[in-house]
Amino acid sequence: MSNPINIKKVAEMAGVSVASVSRTINGKGGVGEATRQKVLDTCRSLNYNPSITARKLSSGKDATVGILLSKNDSQLSPYVTLIYKQLLAQLKERGLVPEIVYEDKIRSLGDIASSCIVIGATKDDPRLPILDEMTIPFVAIGKQQQGWWVAPDEFMGIRQMTMELINRGKKRIAFVIAKDEEEVASNVRFQGYLSAVESVGLPEKAIVFEGKHFQGMHVCSHFYRHPEIFEQVDALVCNSDEIALGILEVLKHREIQIPNDIAVTGFDDLPLVSANLTTIRQNLDHIASNAMELLDKAKKQETPYGVVSPVEVVMRETS
Known part of the structure; x- marks a missing residue:
């Protein structure tokens, strides 16, 4: 029975160290171009392709x-x-x-x-x-x-969510989103929210906060600095689970009952962290x-x- 092709066999046939073969097929640095090419040529001649990384290296872009x-x-x-x-x-x-x-x-x-x-x-x-x-x-x-x-289907998902809140008696529903280069009015999820509230004659309200990355942290900061928002709404439709979870963290420290006083919804259904959150699953x-x-x-x-x-x-x- 012939010996199976492995990294040691490739190193032996190429006349290089096992470490050089390992670094080459895993896309790491520290290997000269001549050595790298010798390893790849040997892999091809032996029909040895241990990983997708090696396939990438040998096939290029x-x-x-x-x-x-x-x-x-x-x-x-x-x-x-x-x-x-x-x-x-x-x-x-x-x-x-x-x-x-x-x-x-x-x-x-x-x-x-x-x-x-x-x-x-x-x-x-x-x-x-x-x-x-x-x-x-x-x-x-x-x-x-x-x-x-x-x-x-972001538009319909948010519209259905907002209509469900309306059917549960919520009348002061706001949409929460991070500031972006895109205008809020152009955001498909906001458009779904807007379609729902306009269909029953409720007022619209967009709450826009600063913070592109780690939005949960930034929305926490925004609501801590603007607690008056909680007196103006009875539901918050959030552009993402991350935003919704940030708001819920703030609400933990206030005498506000969820969802009776304020309902909070998200979008994404993130595993584990969104277990109790009303959301939209993609x-x-x-x-x-x-x-x-x-x-x-x-x-x-x-x-x-x-x-x-x-x-x-x-x-x-x-x-």
Whole structure:
């Protein structure tokens, strides 16, 4: 029986150390270009491909899909972490690897990836025309007027949530969102909220706070500095779970009954931390799988279209 191909065999055949092979196939530094190429050539000759990382190294940018974050995104944000996990699973099935790229490095995409998925794409997103100019096939996660996109049904989800609050007797409902370059009126979730309150003649109220990253912390600060808000509302429809959980943290220290005095709702249904929160659940697996299917079509230059992913209103203790 022949010996199985492993990292030691590759090192022996290439005439280099095991450490050099390990660092090469794991994409780490500290290996000279000549040694790196020798390892990759040996891996190919032995048909040894231990990981997706090695496939990326040997195939170059053709095996790499850029995951493009916006100025407002952080790799540490709960939503980015969750959608990235789902995308990673889809990419692995196709033998592809992700490369996270921030908006300010968008021009580097052409050197490292053959296609791209745009996270958190908004109306008139400045990243999209740049990608068009660079002729990089891409799919936007976020509803667009043209091109390839997939998005949760944010409008209907928030509208249904707001109507449920209205049906439960809430009449002073406000929408809470972090300040962004996009006008609040252009935000799809705000539009869903607005549609609901206008349909029954209730007043609209948008509470906008400063803080792009770690929004739970920033919304806490905002409500601590403006406690009068709690006297003006009986329900808070939040743009994300992170915001809703921040507000609930403030309410813990006040004599306010949830949800009798004030109901609080979120959007995302974050695992574990949102267990008691009324929220809207996205099907991230559905979004990720459709994003990859659309990306395959985009690469083939087929006629573009978008996919709306259904959402689910989840009523819990905070409403």
